[in-house]
Amino acid sequence: MKIFIDTANIKEIREAVEMGIIDGVTTNPTLLAKESQPAIQILREICSIVSGPVSAEVVTLDTEGMIKEAEELAKIAKNIVIKIPLTKNGLKAVRILADRRIKTNVTLCFSPAQALLVAKAGADYVSPFIGRLDDSSHRGMDLISDIKRIYQNYGFKTQIIVASVRNPLHVVDAAKIGADIATVPFAVIEQLVKHPLTDIGIQRFFEDYKKIPVR
Ligand code: E4P
Numbered sequence: 502m503k504i505f506i507d508t509a510n511i512k513e514i515r516e517a518v519e520m521g522i523i524d525g526v527t528t529n530p531t532l533l534a535k536e537s538q539p540a541i542q543i544l545r546e547i548c549s550i551v552s553g554p555v556s557a558e559v560v561t562l563d564t565e566g567m568i569k570e571a572e573e574l575a576k577i578a579k580n581i582v583i584k585i586p587l588t589k590n591g592l593k594a595v596r597i598l599a600d601r602r603i604k605t606n607v608t609l610c611f612s613p614a615q616a617l618l619v620a621k622a623g624a625d626y627v628s629p630f631i632g633r634l635d636d637s638s639h640r641g642m643d644l645i646s647d648i649k650r651i652y653q654n655y656g657f658k659t660q661i662i663v664a665s666v667r668n669p670l671h672v673v674d675a676a677k678i679g680a681d682i683a684t685v686p687f688a689v690i691e692q693l694v695k696h697p698l699t700d701i702g703i704q705r706f707f708e709d710y711k712k713i714p715v716r
Contacts, residue, residue, distance in 0.1 A: 502676045505554070505662065505684040509533045509543050513687035514550055520690075525553035527628070527664065527684040529584065529608070530560055541577065548578035554626075556606045558584035559594075567594040575603050582625065584608045587615050592622040599623035606662065613647040620657035628684070632665035641665070642674045649678055669693045 503524035506517045509532040517523045526547050533540045544557050557577070559570040567590065571583040582604040585591040595605045599622070606626035607619040611634060619627040629648060631641025648661055660681035666672060669692045675683040685693070 502680060503553075503682040504672075504690075505556075505682055506690065507532070507664065507666065507684040507686050509536050509547070510687070511536075511543070511546055511550070514547060517687060517690055518550055520694075522690070523551060523553070524682070525555065525580075525684075526551050527556040527584070527606070527662065529556075529558050544574070544577050544581070548580055552580060554582045554604065554606075555580050556582045556584045556608075556626075558608065559586075562586075562588070562590060564590045564593040564597070567591065568597055571598055571603055571605075582606045584628075585624075587611075587619065592618060595619070595622040595624045599625075608664070610648075611644070613644065613651055616644075616648040616659075616661075617651055620652060620655075620659040624659050626660050626662050626682070628662045628664040630665035631663060631671060632667040634665075635667070642671070642678070645675060645678050645680050649680065 505525040507527045509528040547555050557574045559567045584606045587609050604625045607624045608628045610629045616627050629644050634641035663675040663680045663683040666685050672683045
């Protein structure tokens with residue numbers, strides 16, 4: 502399973518990249534709003550650090566506006582993927598962008614029916630938001646299994662990005678199901694690394710090493 506980092510924070514991206522585990526980046530307007538630089542500048546810098554796909558979201562709601570925005574965002578770098586909201590206009594934009602060979606990631610997916618349409622429209626990626634489903638008393642991970650099954654049944658090429666990840670179990674469950682990608686906030690990446698027995702083990706080896714006679 503590929504791991505993307507779900508942030509617009511350059512420091513977090515650099516550190517995760519140094520760990521050698523990052524295949525791509527997802528951003529959204531909320532994440533970009535947390536940073537102090539202009540969005541385009543941040544996206545350009547992210548693309549200079551990460552060679553894999555970097556998702557940048559459109560903020561217009563009509564198809565024509567989305568296409569215009571997408572074409573501008575696509576000029577930032579070759580690895581930009583256009584994030585499009587899952588609406589009727591969004592699906593129309595996906596079709597047009599696919600024909601123009603501009604990659605798309607359809608975001609805010611909350612049902613298998615929506616995911617089916619995303620694949621039919623020709624999107625490169627679909628982003629089901631599992632954490633937000635869990636928050637509203639629905640099992641987010643069930644949505645991932647359903648989409649995986651539907652896509653396998655018909656050989657759809659659209660890749661599943663497990664999004665709205667809130668904890669390490671979300672990542673492990675996504676990998677068990679066989680999702681293509683999980684996009685993970687930096688704090689959850691740090692949780693994934695940690696295990697108390699690892700820390701205790703390091704401490705014990707360290708203490709025991711000090712007992713070894715020098716010669
Ligand atoms: C995905 O692409 C989104 O940026 C993100 O996962 C949304 O997560 P949230 O529900 O924590 O805002």
